[in-house]
Amino acid sequence: MKFNIETVCRDEYGDYQHSQLPDFDGAECITKDVLEHWQAEMDFQLVINRMDSEINEDHPAWIHYFENGDAGFGEWVPEAPSVNAMLLSIHDTEDGPVAWWAIEQDKEAA
DSSP states (O other), X not given: OOOOOOOOOOOTTSOEEOTXXXXXXXXXXXXXXXXXXXXXXXXXXXXXXXXXXXXXXXXXXXXXXXXXXXXXXXXXXXXXXXXXXXXXXXXXXXXXXXXXXXXXOOTTTO
């Protein structure tokens, strides 16, 4: 995997972006083909966690974001999909906040 390890510093809304995350030419929607090419180029698997799948309606982030309509979701601490996962991004989407994780490809399975 070709990502540098860096400290996760989220902004006032809860957003975070790894310094090596490309902007994908400013595209709002990224195609599956573009993501697959990027994963192959950087030698990792992308795993996406959705906040609404990880927390319940009693969680403060759920209440602030989904019930009160606040822009922030900083109380959500996404669960890493594996011990060797690296957080690439926490950001809002039309469907709610998501976290992007990079997991190094298993060389023995390749």
